[in-house]
Amino acid sequence: MTYDVIIIGSGPAGYTAALYTSRAFLKTLVLSGFEPGGQLTTTTEVDNYPGFPKGIMGPQLVTDMKAQVERFGAEIKQEVVTEINKESVFTITTQSGKYTAKTVIVATGASAMYLGLPSEEKLKGKGVSACATCDGFFFRGKVVTVIGGGDTAMEEATFLTKFAPKVTVIHRRDEFRASAIMLDRAKKDERITFLTNKIVEEILGETEVTGVRLKDAKTGEMIDYPTQGVFLAIGHKPNTDFLKGFIDLDPKGYVAVKRAETPLSPQTETSVPGVFAAGDCVDPRYRQAIVAAGQGCMAAMDAEKYLETHGTEDHA
Amino acid sequence: MADVTDQTFDAEVLQSDKPVLVDFWAVWCGPCQVQGPIVEEVAAAVGDKAKVLKLNVDENPVNAQKYGIMSIPTLMVFNGGNVTKQFIGVTSKDTLLAELNK
The missing domain is CATH 3.50.50.60 (FAD/NAD(P)-binding domain)
Known part of the structure; x- marks a missing residue:
């Protein structure tokens, strides 16, 4: 079976993307990676995510996002992606299986850096x-x-x-x-x-x-x-090593997304058509849960639009 | 999955005739919430070959201290009462199974 969308990553970007794609009735798989829930799982009180007037604990926020996504039928598997290939569809290899999808959303986030000593x-x-x-x-x-x-x-x-x-x-x-x-x-x-x-x-x-x-x-x-x-607490590095050679990354390893051609162009498309990216893996600047969530929504809508225009002709 | 406590540690872990995987965890640790379901899967997959237990470090400070736990999740494999392997941080099902199936 080929998924409409495979989302790699399970922080606010990945789960928001999954919420939108599953609500749009797209067959969605989330591969949650080596740190399911992402950086929010290691934070405490989050006071800058609107909608929670008394604040919310980071791990709770992302657990709630997961529950919301599951309500709309997205599948979630705790697997780590090691490779992506493009043939007629995308083949995504994890440590324990292979999955195919018509579109991919990369939302792999960033991980804490060590000094390297x-x-x-x-x-x-x-x-x-x-x-x-x-x-x-x-x-x-x-x-x-x-x-x-x-x-x-x-x-x-x-x-x-x-x-x-x-x-x-x-x-x-x-x-x-x-x-x-x-x-x-x-x-x-x-x-x-x-x-x-x-x-x-x-x-x-x-x-x-x-x-x-x-x-x-x-x-x-x-x-x-x-x-x-x-x-x-010396910063973070994007989790994009497995994407080298598949999509364009900037010199620091952040996923390069295309600049808008017109205000109506997709804003989250990568160098490979059908692959979109959102959250801290594209964002060295803002690095906020709310921004990641917003970009996850954008990537989902871009993927949905892409499937409307390409999905059926390419893969019928 | 069964819990082990400071009271039962000796009988359940140190005196066990099978290898024992102990997951040192706490409710307030985000990554531990991620590790928990993985350890459940390991327990199901490993069957009778090994025991899989979890130890709440909040409620069982004696063993957390004895084994020098300073980071959780920490997963320790015990054979014949000795620590034969230790993993710090969220560890995958495959890695843990490979160690228990050695």
């Missing part, structure tokens, strides 16, 4: 973490650091004060990318201190984290800073 790899799960909401609990009464200067870093630092008596935010510059409200909240918290212009050179410890080696970005001076936990 061998010492960091060695100490993952032994004090090095990229998910404060998952692992903060294990740092009750301990002294921890958060690496990064964006909203994620501020959110993680604030969250960690529930457990850790002292949280240090270490940032390589002295300016912060974090939004004013998040930065302000962290700065007002007396349990959070800031170390700026410091680059993490090494994570110290044998069987568990004991500190970080920092280099001053201006003077080059090295210091060893004791800490028992290192939480990384």
Whole structure:
């Protein structure tokens, strides 16, 4: 059986796309990937997704999106796509099967980046973490650091004060990318201190984290800073490695979507006709759940239109 | 899928004559909600060859601490009372089954 649409990814972009395609009676399969639910599953309170006046927990928001999609009959499989090929239809290979579809929506999102140090790899799960909401609990009464200067870093630092008596935010510059409200909240918290212009050179410890080696970005001076936990919040990288050579990516790995030819052209089409993309895998700029959801809707409507004009002639 | 607790850990895991997969999890951990159904599938697929149990780290701090859990989900395979393999973070059904079918 050939699906009308296969959606790769299960964050707000993927689920919104699936909501629209399944409501349009298109036979829809969602392949939810190695991190089902995406980045929302590792967040806490979401206060900037409209419709929830008291806020909503990120994991709950995406669980509710999934339930809404299931109500309209989309199939969801917890599989990771390894390859896509185009013949008369698209063939999508996962670790456990092959599926065919007339159109594909790429909504694979982005994942937390690590520093790439061998010492960091060695100490993952032994004090090095990229998910404060998952692992903060294990740092009750301990002294921890958060690496990064964006909203994620501020959110993680604030969250960690529930457990850790002292949280240090270490940032390589002295300016912060974090939004004013998040930065302000962290700065007002007396349990959070800031170390700026410091680059993490090494994570110290044998069987568990004991500190970080920092280099001053201006003077080059090295210091060893004791800490028992290192939480990384240094940004995200798009999950597009498996698409290399199949569709055009920009130099940083984001999926390149076609610029509008006219205001009525599809806005989410990739370099391969019939393949659309939405959410953080195309978006290095906004990276918000609400934007991903909006783009997921656009990709679904573009796929639906594509099927109306191409679907029947090509594949009858 | 059965739970294991600090009270039953010794009998259920350490004294087991079969390999045991233990899923260390908590309700507040998003990725653990993802891991849960995967572990259920592993339990169904592995049949009698191994035991599959989950341990709530909130309610069972003794074993969470004893095994140095600092990140969840963590999945540990026990053979003859010893940890023979450990996976940190969401781990696929295939990876877990391959380990249990060794």
